[in-house]
Amino acid sequence: xxxxxxxxxxxxxxxxxxxxxxxxxxxxxxxxxxxxxxxxxxxxxxxxxxxxxxxxxxxxxxxxxxxxxxxxxxxxxxxxxxxxxxxxxxxxxxxxxxxxxxxxxxxxxxxxxxxxxxxxxxxxxxxxxxxxxxxxxxxxxxxxxxxxxxxxxxxxxxxxxxxxxxxxxxxxxxxxxxxxxxxxxxxxxxxxxxxxxxxxxxxxxxxxxxxxxxxxxxxxxxxxxxxxxxxxxxxxxxxxxxxxxxxxxxxxxxxxxxxxxxxxxxxxxxxxxxxxxxxxxxxxxxxxxxxxxxxxxxxxxxxxxxxxxxxxxxxxxxxxxxxxxxxxxxxxxxxxxxxxxxxxxxxxxxxxxxxxxxxxxxxxxxxxxxxxxxxxxxxxx
Amino acid sequence: xxxxxxxxxxxxxxxxxxxxxxxxxxxxxxxxxxxxxxxxxxxxxxxxxxxxxxxxxxxxxxxxxxxxxxxxxxxxxxxxxxxxxxxxxxxxxxxxxxxxxxxxxxxxxxxxxxxxxxxxxxxxxxxxxxxxxxxxxxxxxxxxxxxxxxxxxxxxxxxxxxxxxxxxxxxxxxxxxxxxxxxxxxxxxxxxxxxxxxxxxxxxxxxxxxxxxxxxxxxxxxxxxxxxxxxxxxxxxxxxxxxxxxxxxxxxxxxxxxxxxxxx
Ligand SMILES: Cc1cc2nc3c(=O)[nH]c(=O)nc-3n(C[C@H](O)[C@H](O)[C@H](O)COP(=O)(O)OP(=O)(O)OC[C@H]3O[C@@H](n4cnc5c(N)ncnc54)[C@H](O)[C@@H]3O)c2cc1C
Numbered sequence: 001x002x003x004x005x006x007x008x009x010x011x012x013x014x015x016x017x018x019x020x021x022x023x024x025x026x027x028x029x030x031x032x033x034x035x036x037x038x039x040x041x042x043x044x045x046x047x048x049x050x051x052x053x054x055x056x057x058x059x060x061x062x063x064x065x066x067x068x069x070x071x072x073x074x075x076x077x078x079x080x081x082x083x084x085x086x087x088x089x090x091x092x093x094x095x096x097x098x099x100x101x102x103x104x105x106x107x108x109x110x111x112x113x114x115x116x117x118x119x120x121x122x123x124x125x126x127x128x129x130x131x132x133x134x135x136x137x138x139x140x141x142x143x144x145x146x147x148x149x150x151x152x153x154x155x156x157x158x159x160x161x162x163x164x165x166x167x168x169x170x171x172x173x174x175x176x177x178x179x180x181x182x183x184x185x186x187x188x189x190x191x192x193x194x195x196x197x198x199x200x201x202x203x204x205x206x207x208x209x210x211x212x213x214x215x216x217x218x219x220x221x222x223x224x225x226x227x228x229x230x231x232x233x234x235x236x237x238x239x240x241x242x243x244x245x246x247x248x249x250x251x252x253x254x255x256x257x258x259x260x261x262x263x264x265x266x267x268x269x270x271x272x273x274x275x276x277x278x279x280x281x282x283x284x285x286x287x288x289x290x291x292x293x294x295x296x297x298x299x300x301x302x303x304x305x306x307x308x309x310x311x312x313x314x315x316x317x318x319x320x321x322x323x324x325x326x327x328x329x330x331x332x333x334x335x336x337x338x339x340x341x342x343x344x345x346x347x348x349x350x351x352x353x354x355x356x357x358x359x360x361x362x363x364x365x366x367x368x369x370x371x372x373x374x375x376x377x378x379x380x381x
Numbered sequence: 382x383x384x385x386x387x388x389x390x391x392x393x394x395x396x397x398x399x400x401x402x403x404x405x406x407x408x409x410x411x412x413x414x415x416x417x418x419x420x421x422x423x424x425x426x427x428x429x430x431x432x433x434x435x436x437x438x439x440x441x442x443x444x445x446x447x448x449x450x451x452x453x454x455x456x457x458x459x460x461x462x463x464x465x466x467x468x469x470x471x472x473x474x475x476x477x478x479x480x481x482x483x484x485x486x487x488x489x490x491x492x493x494x495x496x497x498x499x500x501x502x503x504x505x506x507x508x509x510x511x512x513x514x515x516x517x518x519x520x521x522x523x524x525x526x527x528x529x530x531x532x533x534x535x536x537x538x539x540x541x542x543x544x545x546x547x548x549x550x551x552x553x554x555x556x557x558x559x560x561x562x563x564x565x566x567x568x569x570x571x572x573x574x575x576x577x578x579x580x581x582x583x584x585x586x587x588x589x590x591x592x593x594x595x596x597x598x599x600x601x602x603x604x605x606x607x608x609x610x611x612x613x614x615x616x617x618x619x620x621x622x623x624x625x626x627x628x629x630x631x632x633x634x635x636x637x638x639x640x641x642x643x644x645x
Binding site for chain 2: 010011014015018021022051052053054057065066067071
């Protein structure tokens with residue numbers, strides 16, 4: 001409506017077109033079933049996405065595509081228009097696991113892991129959250145202690161996307177020298193990852209619980225450049241940036257579905273889209289969607305200038321996920337009873353967005369980050 | 382092996398397509414233009430041969446300025462460079478004139494193998510590979526659903542195709558240089574990778590005019606065409622279908638309908 005495409009370069013639009021095509025052909029026809037079954041072929045999808053250059057696409061070298069932040073955002077949007085779970089796969093692989101290795105890893109660690117991860121042949125996960133420490137990861141209980149030249153890791157991580165299928169886990173642990181990160185091969189003795197079942201959200205995504213039972217790692221498994229909580233938090237800023245765009249995809253898919261439905265569904269002798277109340281809903285949603293898009297694009301262009309600050313991303317994540325969830329719920333009402341059916345994507349998106357609202361910093365935490373920025377007073381640290 | 386792939390920009394066959402009211406040619410201005418679908422299979426085949434045997438892949442397009450978009454898209458799949466023949470005088474060229482221009486342009490690249498789609502979704506004439514082969518004095522292997530390349534060590538190769546027919550297939554061979562046209566059964570074209578998309582901008586595209594090729598403008602375009610569309614009309618809107626109301630004899634009526642339309 002606002003001709004937002006005119007804000008993009010031809011190259012950005014081409015990248016978007018390719019992702020859209022791959023999503024249409026490889027994801028959309030199957031995702032409903034994946035969601036219903038609570039399984040997703042992570043490895044096959046990763047190889048498919050790897051061929052495109054989708055994994056770690058905004059990173060440079062080591063087989064990564066080196067695309068712009070805006071192009072990465074557009075890719076997230078198209079992926080999440082199919083399902084937040086599929087976008088999560090890509091976010092965790094590229095922005096969390098690969099980014100951590102790329103930003104904080106040694107040359108040997110990068111050479112060992114990144115090319116395979118970019119190709120989708122190796123899967124990574126990122127373990128920060130613990131059963132008792134979510135919003136406050138600084139209080140984590142997982143410990144890494146020196147034993148001669150080795151490190152020994154003990155503890156557990158919870159809600160870790162891709163953990164059950166991963167080849168390498170980036171694990172954050174508390175040490176005598178503060179929080180440090182480790183590249184942990186998942187076949188290390190003492191490392192186990194169990195699939196978390198009975199999720200009612202993000203079902204087309206693999207989520208696991210990791211147990212670290214005296215996992216012995218060589219001294220060079222530690223990420224040399226990562227010191228303190230700032231390191232994992234900077235990874236989260238990367239992934240959150242993708243979510244700012246991704247959430248819009250889920251919302252767009254809901255809105256398109258609702259418009260299509262409202263124009264064909266008749267009650268009281270005419271299409272329900274013809275009722276003023278329905279139009280008010282549709283108009284408000286379209287306005288929010290496009291405002292969110294402008295916000296995402298502003299963050300993207302700012303990132304490409306190298307000037308993106310974490311609190312800016314907090315603004316984007318808070319707004320766009322919150323609005324996307326509102327849109328999904330509103331669209332649900334337009335579809336009436338069909339809105340709760342798996343035949344339509346709306347309820348699936350709405351349920352998924354509940355996870356997206358919580359992970360990568362809950363809405364409340366982002367409010368607190370913005371609040372701290374406004375007042376200079378930290379309400380939580 | 383030096384391979385040229387012919388790539389044509391056509392109006393998207395999935396969207397509404399029109400002829401121009403002034404000269405009855407295809408309206409390329411208002412249409413959403415895409416790479417002719419069959420040509421993507423030719424590009425894929427060229428890239429696979431390059432991966433196996435080395436060499437260079439060049440895209441050759443004749444078309445207006447905006448066909449440059451399709452050239453970039455083709456290059457984003459992986460070819461090394463492109464030649465774009467663009468000249469206002471070419472507007473309205475028929476197949477004969479087009480083959481003359483393409484043959485001349487091919488002469489500037491000297492390929493061992495010329496790959497193209499079996500037909501384009503706008504013209505659908507299927508004659509281009511034959512005409513090109515005739516003009517260049519080389520073999521044409523057309524309608525391939527499979528292509529095998531056996532290099533002979535001296536720079537050339539023996540090409541074997543399975544030529545798709547209504548009943549099955551024929552095996553046809555030729556030695557390079559040759560023109561091979563392919564159907565969409567031959568492979569599954571790759572998606573352009575992000576690296577490919579970003580690299581495409583930097584790949585060389587040579588533009589050639591009619592003068593560069595030494596072809597007089599009078600021999601091409603609408604004026605020089607041996608065939609032209611004289612007039613055209615919109616397809617009449619679809620008539621409302623026949624409604625069969627079941628009054629106990631629905632089955633009979635349906636069979637009568639199918640029989641009258643010669644379906645049964
Ligand atoms: C599907 C899914 C996938 C995930 N994937 C990963 C992953 O790959 N890696 C990973 O490390 N983690 C992952 N997570 C975990 C996620 O990051 C955490 O769930 C999130 O950080 C919130 O932590 P929590 O669930 O422990 O909630 P809590 O921190 O216990 O919060 C509960 C509630 O209290 C509120 N709250 C907490 N502190 C404050 C405060 N100071 N002021 C006001 N309100 C507050 C929160 O906002 C929230 O509403 C995933 C989660 C889900 C659901």
